[in-house]
Amino acid sequence: MGRSISVGMSASIRDSEGQKVKDPKTFDLTDASQISATHTAEFKKRPFGVLAYAPSTSGKGAYIVNMNEKSRYPGDPQGQAWTGGARKGYVIKTVGGTDVSNWEFWDIMDLVDDKILDNSAGKFQTDAKGAMGNKPADLPLTIEYAQLKADEAERAAAAEESKTYVDREDPRYADLPPDAKLVEYKIPPAPATYTSKTVEDMRGYVASLPEPVGYVGPRYAGPASINKDFIDQMLSNARQGKLLPMKDAYRMAIDVFDILKQEKTLGRVQVPEGKKVTVVGDLHGQLYDFSHMLSLAGYPSPDNTFVFNGDFVDRGPWSVEVMFALLAFKLWHPQNVFMNRGNHESELANHFYGFFGEIQVKYEKKMCDVFAEIFRATPLAHVLNNEVFVVHGGIPGPDPRIWWKGIDNQVGFDGRAIQISLAEIENCNRFMEPNPAENPLMVDLLWSDPKGKDGYGPSGRMSEGIYLFGPDVSKNFMQYNNLKMTIRSHEVKAQGYRYDHEGQYPVITIFSAPNYVDKAGNKAAVAVLTNTGGTLQGPEFIQFAAQPHPDVPSGAYSAGGPLHPDTQRSTVAR
Numbered sequence: 327m328g329r330s331i332s333v334g335m336s337a338s339i340r341d342s343e344g345q346k347v348k349d350p351k352t353f354d355l356t357d358a359s360q361i362s363a364t365h366t367a368e369f370k371k372r373p374f375g376v377l378a379y380a381p382s383t384s385g386k387g388a389y390i391v392n393m394n395e396k397s398r399y400p401g402d403p404q405g406q407a408w409t410g411g412a413r414k415g416y417v418i419k420t421v422g423g424t425d426v427s428n429w430e431f432w433d434i435m436d437l438v439d440d441k442i443l444d445n446s447a448g449k450f451q452t453d454a455k456g457a458m459g460n461k462p463a464d465l466p467l468t469i470e471y472a473q474l475k476a477d478e479a480e481r482a483a484a485a486e487e488s489k490t491y492v493d494r495e496d497p498r499y500a501d502l503p504p505d506a507k508l509v510e511y512k513i514p515p516a517p518a519t520y521t522s523k524t525v526e527d528m529r530g531y532v533a534s535l536p537e538p539v540g541y542v543g544p545r546y547a548g549p550a551s552i553n554k555d556f557i558d559q560m561l562s563n564a565r566q567g568k569l570l571p572m573k574d575a576y577r578m579a580i581d582v583f584d585i586l587k588q589e590k591t592l593g594r595v596q597v598p599e600g601k602k603v604t605v606v607g608d609l610h611g612q613l614y615d616f617s618h619m620l621s622l623a624g625y626p627s628p629d630n631t632f633v634f635n636g637d638f639v640d641r642g643p644w645s646v647e648v649m650f651a652l653l654a655f656k657l658w659h660p661q662n663v664f665m666n667r668g669n670h671e672s673e674l675a676n677h678f679y680g681f682f683g684e685i686q687v688k689y690e691k692k693m694c695d696v697f698a699e700i701f702r703a704t705p706l707a708h709v710l711n712n713e714v715f716v717v718h719g720g721i722p723g724p725d726p727r728i729w730w731k732g733i734d735n736q737v738g739f740d741g742r743a744i745q746i747s748l749a750e751i752e753n754c755n756r757f758m759e760p761n762p763a764e765n766p767l768m769v770d771l772l773w774s775d776p777k778g779k780d781g782y783g784p785s786g787r788m789s790e791g792i793y794l795f796g797p798d799v800s801k802n803f804m805q806y807n808n809l810k811m812t813i814r815s816h817e818v819k820a821q822g823y824r825y826d827h828e829g830q831y832p833v834i835t836i837f838s839a840p841n842y843v844d845k846a847g848n849k850a851a852v853a854v855l856t857n858t859g860g861t862l863q864g865p866e867f868i869q870f871a872a873q874p875h876p877d878v879p880s881g882a883y884s885a886g887g888p889l890h891p892d893t894q895r896s897t898v899a900r
């Protein structure tokens with residue numbers, strides 16, 4: 327198939343990185359009969375995640391010979407190609423609408439410019455190597471890839487190899503591409519008790535820490551030492567850049583861990599008649615907005631139970647202060663303060679998006695470990711008075727899970743024949759990091775988003791294994807579990823809240839970080855439900871706008887951010 331005629335040339339075929347191409351391809355995209363399908367990917371940032379392209383043996387065209395086959399974290403620029411559905415062997419057909427099928431390899435490369443950033447120069451590829459002298463195309467950039475018919479046999483064999491436990495003859499899967507994977511919906515069982523060696527080892531260390539010298543402010547001496555004055559002083563100190571002493575901070579964190587690990591994966595919140603419950607959405611370390619919210623909604627108390635619905639930390643540069651305020655609330659009123667884990671309560675997110683960098687700067691690196699344990703112990707959902715389901719992301723995804731490449735907003739499939747019960751969520755093991763292969767239920771609860779059309783669809787938030795759910799899906803879940811409403815967070819909304827699914831079984835998003843990342847321009851809100859006559863009424867929304875804050879930008883402690891310890895070290899080293 328062309329290989330014999332290219333033997334003489336193959337020795338000279340090199341990829342865009344100058345490496346010899348072992349098994350060069352011969353193709354001509356101007357011949358439509360060579361193409362079996364096309365895939366369009368949109369790129370917003372450089373680099374895209376393609377590590378090398380190679381030309382056809384003719385020296386024309388460009389196909390992917392090497393790429394990152396995953397996204398390392400949400401929004402990873404180097405996962406864009408993979409997330410967008412590009413795969414090894416795909417050939418570039420159009421770039422920004424221009425058909426390059428018949429172009430010389432380097433003319434295409436100059437346009438695509440998908441190189442790792444050269445840190446010393448602070449630039450991407452700048453020297454045009456092609457005769458046309460092309461400059462890199464502007465972002466966002468749409469690239470259309472063609473799949474070669476000649477590669478099909480290879481792919482079919484790979485699809486055959488991939489383990490499937492369900493019947494591919496099932497008519498529900500008739501339209502799936504051959505390389506789609508069907509993955510079992512496993513729910514790992516929760517352990518009877520959980521102990522953390524990390525935390526056990528830490529107790530002696532904390533006891534040995536010195537008492538603070540010259541500190542003026544509240545001291546933590548067990549949960550009974552927390553009262554309104556403690557919180558007032560702690561928040562006022564925090565706004566002035568003063569932290570709790572290291573020893574006290576560790577003790578509070580460990581005491582909260584000891585409470586959380588005893589809670590269920592799905593917690594039950596009882597709101598007595600005449601009392602209210604306030605649900606707070608994403609906070610993301612925006613201390614000045616958080617403190618303003620408390621001035622409007624009040625502090626948690628037996629009259630006003632709070633559910634903090636995840637994403638307490640990351641991005642905002644006061645994640646440490648916000649987190650310790652939550653810990654203080656939990657210790658003060660453990661039966662009236664509840665926390666749901668968000669997708670940012672994970673080691674991977676905290677590593678990249680600022681919380682761990684901030685802890686290292688404000689306290690010490692070792693303290694990251696206790697927060698990783700706290701987040702693994704944090705429940706995934708709460709139910710208010712057997713009526714309202716509260717969760718950070720969304721409801722259970724399809725079973726089996728269908729993984730296929732790319733994002734397609736038009737896809738809607740009826741993917742769940744058997745509903746997941748609240749008891750199954752309650753008995754699910756949460757003491758782990760989110761991972762769709764090990765614990766799909768946890769990933770659905772933390773990561774999914776509602777969509778307008780019925781059915782499930784793939785979400786673009788990660789490379790694969792995350793879903794959007796339509797109004798029929800949320801209705802079926804609530805109906806099955808005798809719930810009347812779902813409150814979730816996880817997405818910025820202009821008004822701070824939004825009825826994403828309306829009708830008898832609403833899904834409401836609540837987001838409590840105004841002008842998110844100092845840029846979004848959104849209002850924030852919290853949701854208040856009151857038990858009147860034995861049922862929860864509302865929600866009513868308390869809306870609020872962004873407050874002035876000191877000049878520390880969002881993302882300051884993120885990996886690569888100006889205040890991240892590694893950035894600081896490299897600056898000093900120069």
Ligand SMILES: [Mn+2]
Nearest residue numbers: 637668669816
């Ligand atoms: Mn989130």
